Amino acid sequence: xxxxxxxxxxxxxxxxxxxxxxxxxxxxxxxxxxxxxxxxxxxxxxxxxxxxxxxxxxxxxxxxxxxxxxxxxxxxxxxxxxxxxxxxxxxxxxxxxxxxxxxxxxxxxxxxxxxxxxxxxxxxxxxxxxxxxxxxxxxxxxxxxxxxxxxxxxxxxxxxxxxxxxxxxxxxxxxxxxxxxxxxxxxxxxxxxxxxxxxxxxxxxxxxxxxxxxxxxxxxxxxxxxxxxxxxxxxxxxxxxxxxxxxxxxxxxxxxxxxxxxxxxxxxxxxxxxxxxxxxxxxxxxxxxxxxxxxxxxxxxxxxxxxxxxxxxxxxxxxxxxxxxxxxxxxxxxxxxxxxxxxxxxxxxxxxxxxxxxxxxxxxxxxxxxxxxxxxxxxxxxxxxxxxxxxxxxxxxxxxxxxxxxxxxxxxxxxxxxxxxxxxxxxxxxxxxxxxxxxxxxxxx
Amino acid sequence: xxxxxxxxxxxxxxxxxxxxxxxxxxxxxxxxxxxxxxxxxxxxxxxxxxxxxxxxxxxxxxxxxxxxxxxxxxxxxxxxxxxxxxxxxxxxxxxxxxxxxxxxxxxxxxxxxxxxxxxxxxxxxxxxxxxxxxxxxxxxxxxxxxxxxxxxxxxxxxxxxxxxxxxxxxxxxxxxxxxxxxxxxxxxxxxxxxxxxxxxxxxxxxxxxxxxxxxxxxxxxxxxxxxxxxxxxxxxxxxxxxxxxxxxxxxxxxxxxxxxxxxxxxxxxxxxxxxxxxxxxxxxxxxxxxxxxxxxxxxxxxxxxxxxxxxxxxxxxxxxxxxxxxxxxxxxxxxxxxxxxxxxxxxxxxxxxxxxxxxxxxxxxxxxxxxxxxxxxxxxxxxxxxxxxxxxxxxxxxxxxxxxxxxxxxxxxxxxxxxxxxxxxxxxxxxxxxxxxxxxxxxxx
Numbered sequence: 001x002x003x004x005x006x007x008x009x010x011x012x013x014x015x016x017x018x019x020x021x022x023x024x025x026x027x028x029x030x031x032x033x034x035x036x037x038x039x040x041x042x043x044x045x046x047x048x049x050x051x052x053x054x055x056x057x058x059x060x061x062x063x064x065x066x067x068x069x070x071x072x073x074x075x076x077x078x079x080x081x082x083x084x085x086x087x088x089x090x091x092x093x094x095x096x097x098x099x100x101x102x103x104x105x106x107x108x109x110x111x112x113x114x115x116x117x118x119x120x121x122x123x124x125x126x127x128x129x130x131x132x133x134x135x136x137x138x139x140x141x142x143x144x145x146x147x148x149x150x151x152x153x154x155x156x157x158x159x160x161x162x163x164x165x166x167x168x169x170x171x172x173x174x175x176x177x178x179x180x181x182x183x184x185x186x187x188x189x190x191x192x193x194x195x196x197x198x199x200x201x202x203x204x205x206x207x208x209x210x211x212x213x214x215x216x217x218x219x220x221x222x223x224x225x226x227x228x229x230x231x232x233x234x235x236x237x238x239x240x241x242x243x244x245x246x247x248x249x250x251x252x253x254x255x256x257x258x259x260x261x262x263x264x265x266x267x268x269x270x271x272x273x274x275x276x277x278x279x280x281x282x283x284x285x286x287x288x289x290x291x292x293x294x295x296x297x298x299x300x301x302x303x304x305x306x307x308x309x310x311x312x313x314x315x316x317x318x319x320x321x322x323x324x325x326x327x328x329x330x331x332x333x334x335x336x337x338x339x340x341x342x343x344x345x346x347x348x349x350x351x352x353x354x355x356x357x358x359x360x361x362x363x364x365x366x367x368x369x370x371x372x373x374x375x376x377x378x379x380x381x382x383x384x385x386x387x388x389x390x391x392x393x394x395x396x397x398x399x400x401x402x403x404x405x406x407x408x409x410x411x412x413x414x415x416x417x418x419x420x421x422x423x424x425x426x427x428x429x430x431x432x433x434x435x436x437x438x439x440x441x442x443x444x445x
Numbered sequence: 446x447x448x449x450x451x452x453x454x455x456x457x458x459x460x461x462x463x464x465x466x467x468x469x470x471x472x473x474x475x476x477x478x479x480x481x482x483x484x485x486x487x488x489x490x491x492x493x494x495x496x497x498x499x500x501x502x503x504x505x506x507x508x509x510x511x512x513x514x515x516x517x518x519x520x521x522x523x524x525x526x527x528x529x530x531x532x533x534x535x536x537x538x539x540x541x542x543x544x545x546x547x548x549x550x551x552x553x554x555x556x557x558x559x560x561x562x563x564x565x566x567x568x569x570x571x572x573x574x575x576x577x578x579x580x581x582x583x584x585x586x587x588x589x590x591x592x593x594x595x596x597x598x599x600x601x602x603x604x605x606x607x608x609x610x611x612x613x614x615x616x617x618x619x620x621x622x623x624x625x626x627x628x629x630x631x632x633x634x635x636x637x638x639x640x641x642x643x644x645x646x647x648x649x650x651x652x653x654x655x656x657x658x659x660x661x662x663x664x665x666x667x668x669x670x671x672x673x674x675x676x677x678x679x680x681x682x683x684x685x686x687x688x689x690x691x692x693x694x695x696x697x698x699x700x701x702x703x704x705x706x707x708x709x710x711x712x713x714x715x716x717x718x719x720x721x722x723x724x725x726x727x728x729x730x731x732x733x734x735x736x737x738x739x740x741x742x743x744x745x746x747x748x749x750x751x752x753x754x755x756x757x758x759x760x761x762x763x764x765x766x767x768x769x770x771x772x773x774x775x776x777x778x779x780x781x782x783x784x785x786x787x788x789x790x791x792x793x794x795x796x797x798x799x800x801x802x803x804x805x806x807x808x809x810x811x812x813x814x815x816x817x818x819x820x821x822x823x824x825x826x827x828x829x830x831x832x833x834x835x836x837x838x839x840x841x842x843x844x845x846x847x848x849x850x851x852x853x854x855x856x857x858x859x860x861x862x863x864x865x866x867x868x869x870x871x872x873x874x875x876x877x878x879x880x881x882x883x884x885x886x887x888x889x890x
Contacts, residue, residue, distance in 0.1 A: 015741070277771050279764070292793070293754065294775050296460070298768055299761030300748065307757060309738065314759055316744030319724070323743055326722050330739050347792040348737070348807050350831055350869060356848055358831035360805065360871050362793050382851045384827055384873040386795055386803035403801055404875040406827045408851050424795060426805050428829040428871050430849040 015327035016311035052126030091230035108205025124253035147194025153185035379431030388423035460772035497571030536675035553650025569698035592639025824876030
């Protein structure tokens with residue numbers, strides 16, 4: 001069995017911790033059982049898959065902007081397929097399936113289970129996934145969904161209406177219902193409808209047959225290059241609702257969507273993270289401070305407070321679902337990112353009316369990594385090394401890095417930096433071409 | 446008449462906006478009448494003295510750490526006398542009076558009124574000051590205090606018990622009472638006691654006669670050098686309580702101590718300052734954001750929220766008097782300061798176990814000022830000029846400043862920077878002698 005993990009979204013519901021490159025699944029906030037460590041939703045689901053002994057290789061379908069964060073968080077133990085552009089779930093799943101077929105040479109009857117990377121679940125969820133895989137391999141249906149037992153009449157999820165029983169916990173599907181309103185949801189639930197949790201299994205050939213109606217080639221690279229040949233449509237619309245043989249396997253365990261602050265903080269076990277001072281009189285207040293400066297909270301009830309280089313949030317807990325509307329308007333370049341080589345934080349970004357800009361970042365470069373400054377056209381970069389060891393290479397010369405060393409990189413000259421221990425660097429970029437900075441991949445190879 | 450304004454205190458009751466160098470009287474938060482501008486308590490009191498046509502020269506008695514902020518806020522229109530060390534109000538007033546006597550050559554019968562710079566008052570307050578001056582010149586008493594009509598039984602103030610009537614609103618003093626508890630305060634008020642607001646007038650010779658029991662010299666500089674010859678004691682203990690001829694002039698107008706967040710925010714007129722997004726549903730919530738990053742507030746009631754480079758505060762309004770206890774424990778070097786030449790903000794301060802440190806600051810240098818880096822022993826300084834024009838001088842050579850210019854100043858070499866327009870500079874300091882940085886005066890002349 002192959003698992004495709006969908007890692008999408010650049011949601012602003014967890015602003016200011018989530019940003020354009022740091023989706024909610026990358027926040028290292030969740031407590032690990034029997035450990036002081038914290039892990040992200042992505043790290044948690046990969047660990048859970050391993051612990052459930054599914055023994056299935058994982059392929060992550062994502063966008064290019066998430067490649068660095070995924071590599072940094074779970075290393076080399078998964079394959080990553082990146083979409084050249086965001087097009088919706090159907091194209092993303094097609095591309096990942098073609099990767100399994102053309103690059104990993106999986107057979108057409110290989111069982112594939114697709115799942116999101118962000119629900120907060122327990123072991124039973126992975127047993128159900130295992131069961132879906134088994135039913136697919138036994139041809140119980142072409143397409144088998146997981147149906148989550150609803151706990152309230154949500155208008156945020158799609159619903160699946162089961163029909164004839166096929167196995168003890170599996171039914172054929174009568175109908176898929178898109179997000180209903182709350183009244184409709186109540187009615188659906190009283191009639192036995194289940195939430196569509198975005199988990200489904202099929203045989204690889206079943207999906208590639210549909211995919212190849214749009215894009216067909218022997219070469220995966222060519223398929224990827226022709227990615228805009230797939231229609232911008234969801235998997236549910238393009239595949240599930242048209243399918244003639246669909247089933248749903250019921251799951252009745254722990255399943256939370258930690259997509260908003262009020263739901264996320266309930267799973268954090270502790271009420272405070274980071275440099276925080278309180279008078280101990282706060283009631284039901286959760287505080288996360290990712291900034292270096294102290295945060296003090298005196299009294300207060302039922303709040304979520306979160307501070308990061310992207311901003312500061314103070315919200316009543318029961319209103320925290322509303323922040324998206326306001327956070328979307330605050331969108332600007334991420335002020336913090338996790339990259340393959342480490343992390344950076346923007347400390348100052350000054351933009352002037354004539355187009356000139358200056359950006360000062362604190363870079364934390366991980367030992368063993370190498371980064372290169374290339375293709376610097378209209379920018380000047382000054383690096384102030386403040387901690388760690390390594391070397392800097394410029395054309396044919398190599399120089400050791402030491403504390404207090406300052407290097408200015410003139411335009412059109414390439415440098416590479418090799419970190420032998422963790423490096424801290426204050427980088428000042430000035431120039432007149434800020435818009436290139438939206439894609440810092442150009443700067444770091 | 447001469448006015449001595451006492452500018453003291455490095456209180457933490459308005460943390461994180463106030464810090465060791467930025468006392469509450471320097472916060473530019475107060476609305477100016479008929480203007481969009483904001484002013485500090487110090488700027489307000491100096492403006493009010495001018496508007497009341499007191500026509501009295503002002504001498505500010507303060508500590509060396511406040512010299513830059515005072516000069517930056519009210520320019521050259523006042524004299525500033527700095528204590529070489531903090532010793533309490535009696536020595537500070539002695540030094541200021543000796544300055545009036547020896548440097549400004551005031552006569553012994555010159556009337557002097559001493560007042561604090563931080564109460565929030567209206568015009569009647571200054572009329573009362575004028576009246577105190579008149580009564581002193583008429584020898585109604587040697588020492589005449591302002592007695593504030595109490596509005597509640599405060600345990601934060603000293604009380605003055607009036608006795609025989611001398612003029613319509615002026616009485617001889619029966620007794621000074623130090624801060625009482627609330628029950629005692631209630632009793633005092635019912636017996637006609639007044640608050641001691643720290644405003645008092647006397648003839649210059651009256652005070653210098655007392656001062657010269659401790660330090661006497663013809664030279665003001667020598668008096669200042671022998672400042673530790675004055676006892677560490679308050680004016681009330683050393684002078685007022687021992688005086689044989691004291692009076693109190695009643696003041697029954699607006700007089701607020703804006704020393705805590707709950708009292709200050711009531712005078713701000715608007716509920717938000719700075720980069721703030723709200724859903725408009727907050728009730729009785731005041732937000733001040735001095736950081737560049739956005740602050741979002743959704744819902745919430747009865748809070749004060751304040752963010753600065755020194756930290757972030759979220760407090761229930763009625764508990765805001767309690768923050769001092771916690772803020773005192775958070776004390777570290779100021780992360781923001783107003784200086785003669787402009788302002789700076791610390792963006793990163795990294796300290797390592799072996800004593801090495803790196804500090805990155807954003808300097809805003811005002812047009813027309815010159816600053817010098819001198820006496821740099823164990824530090825290396827890199828300046829990244831990001832906006833503005835001027836020139837940098839190093840020994841005999843002069844170089845124009847331009848955007849994108851990077852200058853490293855090696856140890857033991859002096860540089861001076863002359864700003865012809867406002868300059869923005871990212872400065873990176875590395876070295877092994879962080880403790881010197883507590884007095885950035887060494888760096889900037």
